[in-house]
Amino acid sequence: MSIDVQGVIQALSRAVEVSPGDKGHTLYPVITISRDLGTGGEEISRLLAERLGLDIYDENIIDAIAQRSEVNKNVLKTLHEKVSSASDSWLYAMVTGKNVSRTDYINALVTVIRCIYHKGGIVIGRGGHVVLQGRDVLRVRLTGSNEACARRVAHRERLSLSEAKARCKEVNQERAKFVWNMFGSRLNDPTNFDLTINTDHFAHYEQVVEILLRSMEMMGFSQRRTGMTSR
Incomplete structure (x- = not known):
C-alpha cells in the first residue's frame, strides 16, 4: 500500500494549529482499538469509521509517519513543537534518514498519536491506548478464544486450523511484546481499557459497532466531542 506520508503529516499539522475552542472548530471523536488476531479488529474499525466519518490510522501508517525520512522538515518541526515537549529529539534523526534509536522511535510514535488525538480518528494498535490514557478517548480491547479466532483466520487466509492457531499465537505475542517493550504495559490488563469485548459470539x-457507539454516548463523548453521527 502506498502511503502519502507528507499528506497525512500536513493534515495533522493543520488540525493541531486550530485551537479546540476556536469558533466553528469540530473536535472529532478518538477511539483506540487494541485487538487479537482474528477478532475482526480491522473490519470493526472500518465500519465504525464509516459511521463516524473518521480516518483510520493503522500500525503501518503510524510507523510510516514515525520512521520515513522523505517529509518536509518545517512541517514536521511545527507539528512537533505544538504537541510534544522540547526534550524530544526524534525529529532530526527522522528527517536525515538515519536509523532512529528506540527512544527516538518512541518519542516519534507518541507525538504522532497525540497529533491524531487533536485531529480525531481511529488508532489501531501501536499502544495508542497507553499514549492517550486519561484523555477523552474510548479505549477498546477486542479479544476472543483461540479456537474462534483461528477459525476466522483459517477461512480468510486459507490455512489449516492448526496453522491458523499457530499464527494467532505468534501475532498476539508480537503485539503484546511491542506494547511491553515500548511502554512497559501489559496488553491483557483490563484496567488499561474502557471496554473489552469478546467477539466470539457476535x-x-x-x-x-453498535455497542461501541452506544458506549460512547453513555460515556458522554457526544457532549465532549462533536462530529458523531448516527445511521
Whole structure:
C-alpha cells in the first residue's frame, strides 16, 4: 500500500494549529482499538469509521509517519513543537534518514498519536491506548478464544486450523511484546481499557459497532466531542 506520508503529516499539522475552542472548530471523536488476531479488529474499525466519518490510522501508517525520512522538515518541526515537549529529539534523526534509536522511535510514535488525538480518528494498535490514557478517548480491547479466532483466520487466509492457531499465537505475542517493550504495559490488563469485548459470539461485526457507539454516548463523548453521527 502506498502511503502519502507528507499528506497525512500536513493534515495533522493543520488540525493541531486550530485551537479546540476556536469558533466553528469540530473536535472529532478518538477511539483506540487494541485487538487479537482474528477478532475482526480491522473490519470493526472500518465500519465504525464509516459511521463516524473518521480516518483510520493503522500500525503501518503510524510507523510510516514515525520512521520515513522523505517529509518536509518545517512541517514536521511545527507539528512537533505544538504537541510534544522540547526534550524530544526524534525529529532530526527522522528527517536525515538515519536509523532512529528506540527512544527516538518512541518519542516519534507518541507525538504522532497525540497529533491524531487533536485531529480525531481511529488508532489501531501501536499502544495508542497507553499514549492517550486519561484523555477523552474510548479505549477498546477486542479479544476472543483461540479456537474462534483461528477459525476466522483459517477461512480468510486459507490455512489449516492448526496453522491458523499457530499464527494467532505468534501475532498476539508480537503485539503484546511491542506494547511491553515500548511502554512497559501489559496488553491483557483490563484496567488499561474502557471496554473489552469478546467477539466470539457476535454473528455480525455491525453488532459490535453498535455497542461501541452506544458506549460512547453513555460515556458522554457526544457532549465532549462533536462530529458523531448516527445511521
